[in-house]
Amino acid sequence: GAVVSQHPSWVICKSGTSVKIECRSLDFQATTMFWYRQFPKQSLMLMATSNEGSKATYEQGVEKDKFLINHASLTLSTLTVTSAHPEDSSFYICSARDLGSPDEQFFGPGTRLTVL
């Protein structure tokens, strides 16, 4: 149980294009999902907290117009990187909290984004 999937697992795009990453909780409902960014050999950096049916809460320094987050259902949150640039290349990871286990976060496998 408590499986989180991400799609795609990796993506390469050209500079200036937009990329959408999906995060799904497969066997539980998640009213709250989190999006993290991880650079090589570094820790996870929280980008935003996504709540179902409401606007995401962004961490300081994260551009909300560049990283669009939508949490339209209890099992799906999406992160869209708009007008991507090479510096946006990173490993993006989502996590979700199960209503039945409020303390734990279940992480997805991550999406490797490379912007050329």
Next chain:
Amino acid sequence: QQQVKQSPQSLIVQKGGISIINCAYENTAFDYFPWYQQFPGKGPALLIAIRPDVSEKKEGRFTISFNKSAKQFSLHIMDSQPGDSATYFCAASKGGYGQNFVFGPGTRLSVLP
């Protein structure tokens, strides 16, 4: 106050040895402390977690020791195996639904065969 410190940055252990990773926090409102294991190119996976009302928790070869007064907690991996080679992150949370985690910077563990 939101920061979680972690040491060492990297660790090399012989097969069968004990791996010890330490973390420290400042915010006394934290009340949930998980450890995650991450392999390259993969998402983090929960290893073991503890709450401040216990001083130690053991699951298989993994043990968390918690010192509330010192605001420190540590992960002990007994009988370390080459398959344990990964990056380990400690984290802290205020607990409860919707609270985010604060992660330590990570420790890269290498277990030599």
